Amino acid sequence: xxxxxxxxxxxxxxxxxxxxxxxxxxxxxxxxxxxxxxxxxxxxxxxxxxxxxxxxxxxxxxxxxxxxxxxxxxxxxxxxxxxxxxxxxxxxxxxxxxxxxxxxxxxxxxxxxxxxxxxxxxxxxxxxxxxxxxxxxxxxxxxxxxxxxxxxxxxxxxxxxxxxxxxxxxxxxxxxxxxxxxxxxxxxxxxxxxxxxxxxxxxxxxxxxxxxxxxxxxxxxxxxxxx
Numbered sequence: 001x002x003x004x005x006x007x008x009x010x011x012x013x014x015x016x017x018x019x020x021x022x023x024x025x026x027x028x029x030x031x032x033x034x035x036x037x038x039x040x041x042x043x044x045x046x047x048x049x050x051x052x053x054x055x056x057x058x059x060x061x062x063x064x065x066x067x068x069x070x071x072x073x074x075x076x077x078x079x080x081x082x083x084x085x086x087x088x089x090x091x092x093x094x095x096x097x098x099x100x101x102x103x104x105x106x107x108x109x110x111x112x113x114x115x116x117x118x119x120x121x122x123x124x125x126x127x128x129x130x131x132x133x134x135x136x137x138x139x140x141x142x143x144x145x146x147x148x149x150x151x152x153x154x155x156x157x158x159x160x161x162x163x164x165x166x167x168x169x170x171x172x173x174x175x176x177x178x179x180x181x182x183x184x185x186x187x188x189x190x191x192x193x194x195x196x197x198x199x200x201x202x203x204x205x206x207x208x209x210x211x212x213x214x215x216x217x218x219x220x221x222x223x224x225x226x227x
Contacts, residue, residue, distance in 0.1 A: 001178070002034050002036075002179075002180040002181055002182075003175070003177070003181060004175075004177065004182050004183050005030070005034065005036070005182055006026075006027050006030060006037060006182050010023070010027060011027065011037060011040050012044045014027040014028070014044075015044035015045045015047075016044070016048055020136055020139060021134045022140070022141040023139075023162070025113065025132075025134070025202070026141075026182065026202060026204055028112040029110040029113070029164055029166070029202060030164055030180060030182045032110050032111060033179060034180050096114070097109075097114075098113070100118075100143075102121060102130075102145045102200070103123070103128060103147055105145070105147075107167050107200050109166075110202075113132070113143075116132050116133070116134070117133040118130045118131065118133065118143065119131040126146060126147040126148075126149065126150025126151075127144065127146060127147075127150060127152065128144070128147070129142050129143065129144050129145075132202075138206050138207070139204065139206045140204070140205060140206070141202065141203065141204045142202075143166075143200060143201070143202060143203075144200070144201045144202075144203050145198070145199070145200050146168075146170060146193070146195040146198060147195075148195065148197055148198040150194075150198070151192060151193060151194040152192065152209075153192065153211050154190060154191065154192040154211065154212050155190065155191070155209040155210055155211045155212055156187055156190045156210050156212055157185055157186050157189065157205070157210065158187065158207035158210055159187075159206035159207030160184060160185070160204075160205065160206055161184070161185045161186070161204075161205045161209070162184050162203065162204040162205070163181075163183045163185075164182050164201060164202040164203070165177050165178060165179050165180065165181045165183075165199060165200075166179060166199075166202055167179060167200040168197050168198045168199030168200060169195065169197060169199055170193045170194060171195075172191035172192055172193050172194065173192070174189075174191060190212055
């Protein structure tokens with residue numbers, strides 16, 4: 001059961017093509033897993049299409065007379081019959097799954113990630129990360145794996161952090177999260193994600209994490225590993 005979703009504003013911006021690629025990919029992946037948000041996006045897309053149609057309707061109506069003249073003498077029924085009589089051509093579009101293997105665990109990637117370039121995996125302890133190369137400067141996207149029993153030390157965020165759970169689960173003091181959950185945090189939040197069974201996440205952030213507790217503060221030079 002998905003409990004964390006993108007905001008309505010984010011869904012609308014996605015439908016209108018107004019999100020940066022890193023965030024658009026996150027919304028697309030979430031919608032692949034969430035029928036509720038998929039329906040919302042379809043509704044916003046329809047609204048946008050209606051708005052665009054209304055914007056050109058006056059121009060179209062003024063051209064109707066010229067179009068009618070252009071089609072004078074053409075038998076529309078014959079045209080339609082000729083088109084529908086054309087030999088049918090079947091084009092099979094193969095939807096290939098893309099899988100990755102990280103630390104011996106195989107994952108099937110969401111469709112939105114299948115054609116994206118990813119860096120080699122780097123690891124520290126029970127964390128492994130691969131950068132998703134989208135070329136958006138300070139806004140960086142990654143795949144992050146937490147192995148069973150692993151955790152990210154308690155930290156806050158210098159910027160924003162979006163975590164979209166793709167496989168497995170993790171928990172912190174704010175809740176327990178499963179596949180499809182879309183979690184957005186910033187400097188107002190401090191947490192210590194722990195995964196008992198292991199998980200794979202798609203993450204987006206625009207600055208390094210800041211570790212906050214005891215000896216973990218010594219890890220701050222490595223905060224850019226996840227960022």
